[in-house]
Amino acid sequence: MQPNDAPLISDPIMQALLQMLKTSTGKASAVQEDALVAIGTLVEVLGINFMKYMEHVLPFIYEALNNHSEYQICAAAVGVIADLSRSLLDKLTPYCDLIMTHLLTCLSNDKLHRSVKPQILSTFGDIALAIGGNFKKYLEHVLNTLNQACRAQVANNDYDMIDYLNELREGCLSAYTGIIQGLRNPTTTNTAALAELQLVTAQLPFIVQFLETIARDPNKSDSIVGAAIGLIGDLVTSYGQAMLQFVEREPFEKLLAEGKRSKVMKTKTLANWAIKEIRKLKNN
Structure with a gap:
């Protein structure tokens, strides 16, 4: 179905939202963004029951992802994909080839506003967590993309870019966390999970180096500390x-100590958990 086709849906709310998307397609309008945000909310409310709308909604999402000039609309579409991942879980698998193609295309476009890119990286983690081992077909492309993003550096006196670097790194951490947790999916056997995790083993030294870079960065945000510690625990x-x-290594020890002192309860909890897991590892 093309985005301009009139979808035949009995639900009046969804019909209205799709009509909003249809009439605003190709226009620089906040209507499209609002409709996508509303669809994301509907996904959260309906959960797996949103499946019946997928064929009607996805063409509009793809069109929004291609709208690199109106980056707020593109960002709203990325948000819907994240919502779909969390709500549909492995039922999202049949749609992931096209979804991943569009997301990777967005990342490779230099004209796309930089603020959308950390969100896309984080959404890779949502998708990986949702579809588990089925994500391995996208793994090489995603790991290469993360490898490039993790190497980003900015000037210490450019505060806007420092904020962006923190967002970019947090997106990378979310992606790695989703991938590791997804490949370790408890629905698979221990042997199968171990085999899936081996796909990332070669990346461990690089991921550790990235975590050490974050640990040494005096400009890291509080949320970065929590996300980095969470990934350490998962690894x-x-x-x-x-x-x-x-x-x-000293950078890890300092990062975990910083997490324990955090005033953010989630970060402190993650630090205590990670330290406990490391202690168990050493005792074994």
Whole structure:
């Protein structure tokens, strides 16, 4: 179905939202953005029951993702995909080829506003967590993309770019976390999960180096500290002894200590959990 086709849907709310998208297509209008945000809310409310609308909604989402000049509309579409991932879980799998193609195309477009890119990286984590081992077909492209994003650097006196770098790094951390947790999906056998996790093993030294870069950065945000510690904990619980050579390094110890002192309860909880997992690893 093309975005300009009139969808035949009995639900009046969805019919109205799709009509808003249809009439605003191709226009620089806040109407399209508002409609996408409302659809995201509907996804959260309906959960798996939103499946019946997928064929009607996706063409409009794809069109919005291609709207790189109106980056707020593109960002709203990325938000809907994240909502779909969290609500539909593995039922999203049949649609992921096109979704991932569009998201990767967005990232490779230099004209897309930089603020959308961290959101896309984070959404990779949502998708990986949703579809588990089925994400491995996209893994090479995504890991290469993360590899480039993790290397980004900015001037220490450019505060706008420092904020952006924190957002970009947090997007990378969310992506790695979603990938690791998704590949370790509890619905698979231990043997299968271990085989899936091996796909990322070669990246461990680079991921650890990225975490150390964050740990040493005096301009890191509070949310970055929590996200980095969460990833450390996931790496320890997923890779066990393979992580032992990394966890005793000074940057990790300082980062975990900083997390324990955090005034943000989530960060403090993650730090205590990660420290406990590291202690268990050492004792074994």
